[in-house]
Amino acid sequence: MILFEGPWTFLSVATLVTMVAVAVSILVASLRVMRGPSLPDRVVALDLVGLLAVSVISVVAIATQQPVLLDAAIALALIAFLSTVAFARFIEWQGENAE
Amino acid sequence: MKSLILRTTTRPIIVVLLLISIFLLLRGHDLPGGGFIGGLVAAAAAALYAIAFGADAAARLLRVRPELLVGWGMAATVVAGLLGMLAGREFLTGLWWVIAVGDQELKLSTPLLFDVGVYLVVVGVILRFVLSLEER
Numbered sequence: 001m002i003l004f005e006g007p008w009t010f011l012s013v014a015t016l017v018t019m020v021a022v023a024v025s026i027l028v029a030s031l032r033v034m035r036g037p038s039l040p041d042r043v044v045a046l047d048l049v050g051l052l053a054v055s056v057i058s059v060v061a062i063a064t065q066q067p068v069l070l071d072a073a074i075a076l077a078l079i080a081f082l083s084t085v086a087f088a089r090f091i092e093w094q095g096e097n098a099e
Numbered sequence: 100m101k102s103l104i105l106r107t108t109t110r111p112i113i114v115v116l117l118l119i120s121i122f123l124l125l126r127g128h129d130l131p132g133g134g135f136i137g138g139l140v141a142a143a144a145a146a147l148y149a150i151a152f153g154a155d156a157a158a159r160l161l162r163v164r165p166e167l168l169v170g171w172g173m174a175a176t177v178v179a180g181l182l183g184m185l186a187g188r189e190f191l192t193g194l195w196w197v198i199a200v201g202d203q204e205l206k207l208s209t210p211l212l213f214d215v216g217v218y219l220v221v222v223g224v225i226l227r228f229v230l231s232l233e234e235r
Contacts, residue, residue: 068131071123078116079143085150089100 015063022059026052043087050080100150109151116144124218125211134214138221145222146229154233157226165226172219179213 029052032045054077061069120140127133149157158164183192191213198205 075119
């Protein structure tokens, strides 16, 4: 990684700050996944974790100067909401069966 | 699932997902990608369609049964291996043909055929799972 080598540039500082911010966000969102009182809370938090994973990949792509990683970020960003849709379907199905 | 928002957004997203899956399939030899991951992305697109419009609509969109895709995919991988043997080399030896298209080079190879086979197998297997679960 170029991030921690050589003189501090604006880009490397910004990358480092972003990494810390995203890491804290994932930690807080994971707490919500674990504690969330209801299932919808957990689903929304899990969606947030998925989108934060997209930003992790993007930041790592910048830090390592590997544009190839951005394709993975695009694919993940398009797929990430699929799990939320599946969960929504499951919750809907659960509600129908409970009645 | 009868949701207007989901049904409307599904159509453009499926187009982009299928484009990315083909892009991943064709780029896979030297860079990240390949038949397996491309097939997974394509299967995710079809799964999204099945969730939004129902399993029957997804099966109609696919036109062929997923089991047939698995069969054709396996046949493609075996043919890719046998082509190496026909050229008098070991089974699964990679053969490359470079065709000049204008001032560009089009590189065709048996590894590409193998990857297409893997792609079809992955799409077929995952779709069989998804459609069976949706039909329930």
